[in-house]
Amino acid sequence: MADDKVGLLERVRESVTTAPSKMRKSQFWESVFRPGSPFRAGYTDSPRGRSYVIMNNVLYHLHPVKVKRHGVRLSYTLCLGGLSFFLFIVLTITGIFLMFYYTPSEERAYADIEALATSVTFGTLMRNMHRWGAHLMVLTVFLHMSRVFYHGAYKPPREFNWVIGVVLLLLTLLLSFTGYLLPWDQLALWAITVGSNMGAFAPVIGNQVSYVLLAGVQISGATLLRFYVLHVLFLPFVIVIFMAVHFWRVRKDGGISGPL
Amino acid sequence: MEELIAQAAAATGYPASMVERSAAARAKAEGTTIEAVLAGWAGVEVPTAAAAGAPGGAPDAAAPAQAAAPAGAMSLEDLAAAAAEESGMPAKLLMRSATAKAKAQGVAVEAVLAEMAGVPVPTIGAPAAAPAASTSAAPAAAAAPVMAPAPEGVRTQRLLTVVKSKAIQQVKTEPVDKVNTWPHLVAAEFVALMAMTAFLLVLSVIINAPLLEAANFNLTPNPSKAPWYFLGLQELLSYFDPQIAGVLIPGLIGLVGLGAIPYIDRNPATRPSERKFAIMMFTFFLMGAATLGIIGSFFRGPGFNFTYPWTDGVFFDDLLDWLE
Ligand code: HEM
Numbered sequence: 001m002a003d004d005k006v007g008l009l010e011r012v013r014e015s016v017t018t019a020p021s022k023m024r025k026s027q028f029w030e031s032v033f034r035p036g037s038p039f040r041a042g043y044t045d046s047p048r049g050r051s052y053v054i055m056n057n058v059l060y061h062l063h064p065v066k067v068k069r070h071g072v073r074l075s076y077t078l079c080l081g082g083l084s085f086f087l088f089i090v091l092t093i094t095g096i097f098l099m100f101y102y103t104p105s106e107e108r109a110y111a112d113i114e115a116l117a118t119s120v121t122f123g124t125l126m127r128n129m130h131r132w133g134a135h136l137m138v139l140t141v142f143l144h145m146s147r148v149f150y151h152g153a154y155k156p157p158r159e160f161n162w163v164i165g166v167v168l169l170l171l172t173l174l175l176s177f178t179g180y181l182l183p184w185d186q187l188a189l190w191a192i193t194v195g196s197n198m199g200a201f202a203p204v205i206g207n208q209v210s211y212v213l214l215a216g217v218q219i220s221g222a223t224l225l226r227f228y229v230l231h232v233l234f235l236p237f238v239i240v241i242f243m244a245v246h247f248w249r250v251r252k253d254g255g256i257s258g259p260l
Numbered sequence: 261m262e263e264l265i266a267q268a269a270a271a272t273g274y275p276a277s278m279v280e281r282s283a284a285a286r287a288k289a290e291g292t293t294i295e296a297v298l299a300g301w302a303g304v305e306v307p308t309a310a311a312a313g314a315p316g317g318a319p320d321a322a323a324p325a326q327a328a329a330p331a332g333a334m335s336l337e338d339l340a341a342a343a344a345e346e347s348g349m350p351a352k353l354l355m356r357s358a359t360a361k362a363k364a365q366g367v368a369v370e371a372v373l374a375e376m377a378g379v380p381v382p383t384i385g386a387p388a389a390a391p392a393a394s395t396s397a398a399p400a401a402a403a404a405p406v407m408a409p410a411p412e413g414v415r416t417q418r419l420l421t422v423v424k425s426k427a428i429q430q431v432k433t434e435p436v437d438k439v440n441t442w443p444h445l446v447a448a449e450f451v452a453l454m455a456m457t458a459f460l461l462v463l464s465v466i467i468n469a470p471l472l473e474a475a476n477f478n479l480t481p482n483p484s485k486a487p488w489y490f491l492g493l494q495e496l497l498s499y500f501d502p503q504i505a506g507v508l509i510p511g512l513i514g515l516v517g518l519g520a521i522p523y524i525d526r527n528p529a530t531r532p533s534e535r536k537f538a539i540m541m542f543t544f545f546l547m548g549a550a551t552l553g554i555i556g557s558f559f560r561g562p563g564f565n566f567t568y569p570w571t572d573g574v575f576f577d578d579l580l581d582w583l584e
Contacts (some may be wrong), residue, residue: 027303038442053442063445066438072445079452086453090460110474117471126465136460137488149521149542152530159522166519173489180487187577189475190484198486198493201502202511260531 038111062247064255071256076151081142084172085243087137094130095232097122102182104228106221109184134176141172153257161249164242171239184224192227193219264295267302274419300412334379336380339370342377468581482562483575491556498564 016256023029024041033039036052043049051065071075101120102112107123145165154162181192196219200210215222250256268283269276280294283301287294299305314443336344343358344351355369358376362369374380439445486494496505525538532539557576561567567575574583 025281047440050440050442054440059441059446063441065441067441067445069437069439070415072439072448074448074452079449082449083452083456086456087460090457113471123366124468125464128467128469129460131469132463133460134469135488145544146546150532150539152535154522155525155528155530156522162522163519166515169518170515174487177487181473184475185470186475186479186481187470189477190481191486194484195486195490198490198497198502198505198510202507203503206507225516258530 007093050086055251064251068255068258070259076258077256078143078147080140080147083136084140084144085247087133087140088239088243091130091133091137092236094126094133097126098130099232104182104225106184106224109182109224112185115184124201134179138172138176145169151257151260155257158249158253158257161246161253164246164249168246169238171242173236175235175239178227178235179221180223182231189219192223261295264298264302264304267304268298271302272418286450303412334374336370336373339373339377339379342379343373346377410494466582467579470580472577473581483560483564485556485560485564485575485577488553488557488576488578492552494564495556495560497554 012254020245024039030040036049037043038049038053038054054060054063054065058116063147098116101123102114103109113127116127120126148162148165177192177195180195196214200206200214202209211217213223213226214220215226265280265283267278273280278403279298279301283294283297287297290297296473340351340355340358344354347354354373354376358369358372362372365372485491493505493510496509499505502510525535526540527535529535558574559566560570561572561575567573576583
């Protein structure tokens with residue numbers, strides 16, 4: 001009886017200690033992590049192993065296997081482009097959360113935002129993160145543009161990526177601007193009123209553009225729906241396409257610029 | 261030794277340092293002394309002191325002589341093994357390539373193998389198997405190895421010219437100093453991402469997003485301000501005609517001008533000291549935008565009139581929660 005117990009314990013201990021390595025050799029595990037992954041059995045930390053980590057990974061769509069040494073230094077890019085992209089992802093996640101609780105109608109919008117603070121778990125945190133994240137993204141995109149300028153990183157062959165960047169800046173501002181209206185409080189209403197009045201001064205097309213954007217001559221409930229669709233669907237869709245081209249061009253133009 | 265090097269250098273026409281290096285390498289490869297090699301190049305007698313130490317005085321000549329004895333009696337297998345040892349290739353592979361070569365040149369396999377092994381070509385087989393080769397191979401075979409050692413003092417190769425690597429290689433990209441993306445870049449990105457997440461979380465916990473009263477079309481707040489990134493423009497509106505401040509400056513200078521920068525700035529330099537004008541202009545633009553934005557945000561009160569934030573308070577509703 002006592003012997004049996006010891007034997008059992010031994011077996012349990014053995015299976016517990018060998019479980020991780022067994023799991024890493026299982027068909028399921030190997031089907032998830034492609035050859036070369038550092039999570040697979042047999043990964044070696046060699047130049048070859050390190051190359052395979054990127055080559056056999058979805059990251060290969062964003063990063064080459066090797067990058068210029070100075071580009072890795074935080075002081076070169078300050079990671080500003082990457083952080084702009086990361087903030088965009090954070091905004092997408094928190095934004096989807098907010099969409100579950102928000103109705104873009106004159107009657108419901110304000111009450112829904114108020115309810116985030118009172119009757120939604122993490123509602124305030126999500127709203128705050130979405131709002132400050134948006135402001136931060138405008139800031140990081142702007143700073144990213146400045147860092148690109150000061151490095152002269154827009155010079156051949158990168159001219160057109162700068163132009164794509166300017167479109168990204170415009171899209172970022174438009175995303176922020178359309179989102180600004182959604183809480184439907186006094187701040188939202190009048191800030192957008194002031195902002196769109198400025199746009200309406202544009203010669204020839206000013207009135208038409210403002211009519212299309214506002215869904216009328218003045219802000220109304222129809223504007224709210226229009227801004228909502230622009231904010232949660234149209235503009236994110238467009239900016240993702242431009243970002244894809246932007247990142248692709250960074251690689252095709254020979255990776256990060258420099259060193260100075 | 262120095263004297264020998266100098267002599268060899270003079271005879272070969274190479275720099276002394278190179279001669280010394282290559283003599284050392286050759287001596288090691290052939291198992292002789294450096295002096296012997298140098299003497300060979302310089303075309304002088306091998307110094308006696310060195311000769312005593314060297315395995316065979318003049319090894320170039322001695323080694324084949326040693327091997328010559330068994331070579332004639334060697335079987336095909338022995339020859340293949342010897343050739344394999346000499347070249348460091350597997351015997352099987354060697355046999356295949358020797359057969360192919362023999363066939364292509366019309367000589368005996370043994371002759372090819374013997375050449376590879378560096379032993380005298382066996383007399384048997386060669387003339388019989390390859391009549392075509394008999395004129396050239398047979399007379400040589402009897403007396404000397406196929407690759408006869410160079411007589412003392414005769415150089416077997418010489419430098420024709422020194423060619424810079426770029427002249428004969430097509431260099432498409434300059435080599436650059438690179439590091440593996442994994443782990444170097446991925447780690448840096450991860451740190452940046454975590455820091456940003458932490459910062460955003462802290463910000464969101466301590467400052468609440470503003471929410472004023474419900475929208476009311478009949479009640480215009482005073483002042484009415486645009487979102488902060490447009491406050492610089494709103495500030496401009498209080499100086500200029502709306503056609504200029506609302507359209508010309510943001511549209512033409514802000515967007516078209518910004519987008520056209522790479523096509524306007526034709527200076528290829530990227531070093532800051534070589535593009536002072538561009539940097540000055542852009543800094544001027546940034547400073548102007550920042551100044552206007554700060555004035556619009558913090559120095560404008562009711563009626564968008566100028567105020568000091570420290571006397572009349574701040575009229576900047578984005579940070580309402582924090583300002584209270
Ligand atoms: C949504 C906005 C944007 C995102 C997510 C983004 C992202 C990135 C990323 C990740 C890089 C790689 C290098 C780095 O991190 O600095 C990059 C490079 C670059 N970006 Fe952006 N960017 C944005 C906006 C802009 C803007 C507004 C401009 C200029 C007007 C711009 C121009 C460039 C250029 C020229 C490069 C190449 C820089 C180099 O090779 O050093 N981008 N961008």
